[in-house]
Amino acid sequence: MTETSAPRLLGPAEVRELAARLDLRPTKQRGQNFVIDANTVRRIVRESGVVDGEVVVEVGPGLGSLTLALLEVGATVTAIEVDPLLAAELPSTIAAFAPAQADRFQVVLADAMTVDVVPGPAPQALVANLPYNVSVPVLLHLMALLPSLEHGLVMVQAEVADRLAAPPGSKTYGVPSAKAAWFADVRRAGAIGRNVFWPAPNVDSGLVAWTHHAPPTDEVTREQVFAVIDASFAQRRKALRGALRNLAGGSGPAEAALLAAGIDPLTRGEALGIDEFVALTIALQEHAVVPGSADE
Missing domain, CATH: 1.10.8.100 (rRNA adenine dimethylase, C-terminal domain)
Known part of the structure; x- marks a missing residue:
């Protein structure tokens, strides 16, 4: 990809401008905290291991900050967005900030908790800033729904990240840890500060990376x-x-x-x-x- 054709990423001014134009008021109910720092979304993509040519499913793209960073490395992105206002605006944002990559992007208006079909080519990676109040069920649902997934990285509340990556015997090990281990090898991949979000959340955030493995048995379901x-x-x-x-x-x-x-x-x-x-x-x-x- 040439430098001139690379997407422009969203910064604080662009995020606030988009939000003002949409009269958008982020809601806690949907866990809407938008990343406003280009270096952070680039870091997320780098830690995810997504490379040129991979098909990625993204959950909760919001205003498109992470989406643009995924397109920047040459990925094809299917974004699942539950908010009709945001889902309707995303194609225009991609067309404005990444016109050369617009044909590698589609948005699906759906709830990632219940979606049963993800259109387009089978995704190889899942990368997302997950709504913190539903992060574990969404992650487990998509791991089960999309057996083509080979790897991924999600940003979740720091305590949830600890639980997902916890080994047996540790204080934070529990249901999320054990169930995630059915699908993948899971590890902590770093921390994210509160100041890279708008509005800033009142909890710390963490990155969780995972690599798919075959189910551990076929004797029981x-x-x-x-x-x-x-x-x-x-x-x-x-x-x-x-x-x-x-x-x-x-x-x-x-x-x-x-x-x-x-x-x-x-x-x-x-x-x-x-x-x-x-x-x-x-x-x-x-x-x-x-x-x-x-x-x-």
């Missing part, structure tokens, strides 16, 4: 494993023998399944990695009936 994960953490301080009692149909079947999986019945859920949850789910199939669960 993801829904069955997730049901066991949910039950294991529903009463976090309880030993698994008690935590799984309702799911297994009693403490006896729960203990038998745990022993069959090679897990001490007095172990807590926070000690198990995804492979142990898989082994436990398989054992529970032999000792109890394990229903499926919805992604959370």
Whole structure:
């Protein structure tokens, strides 16, 4: 891409000008905090590993700051935006700031929590500044919906980033950590200051990078494993023998399944990695009936 054809990125003046023209008032309900720093969006794209020619799905593009940075490196971008006002404006912004890349961009008006089809070529990467109040369910939903995804990077609330990347046994390890591990190897990829947003959020932000891997089993379903994960953490301080009692149909079947999986019945859920949850789910199939669960 030649320098003259490269997109212009949005800075504080451009973001505020766009917002004023749209009479836009960012809402906490939709987690609307727009990045106003070009160096930050370039850093996000760099950390994501997206390269020229890749197809990227972006969630919550807002006014287009990150979208333009993705187009700058040669990516094709499908942006999912729930706000009709922002979704309608995005094509004009791309045409104005990145006219040479406009044919590599499309916007989909949809809720990323419930979208069931992402049109266009299968995306290889997910890069997004996720709305903080729904970041985990959105990420898990898209990981399940789009098996073509090979890698990605999301910006989320710092505490959520810690939970997503936490290893078994740590204080922050929980349901998000275990479920994300079904799909990918997850790692923390840095922190983002509050002053790069408008309006500035009242929480710190963190980057989470991930690399897809094959499902850890085909003997039981993801829904069955997730049901066991949910039950294991529903009463976090309880030993698994008690935590799984309702799911297994009693403490006896729960203990038998745990022993069959090679897990001490007095172990807590926070000690198990995804492979142990898989082994436990398989054992529970032999000792109890394990229903499926919805992604959370």
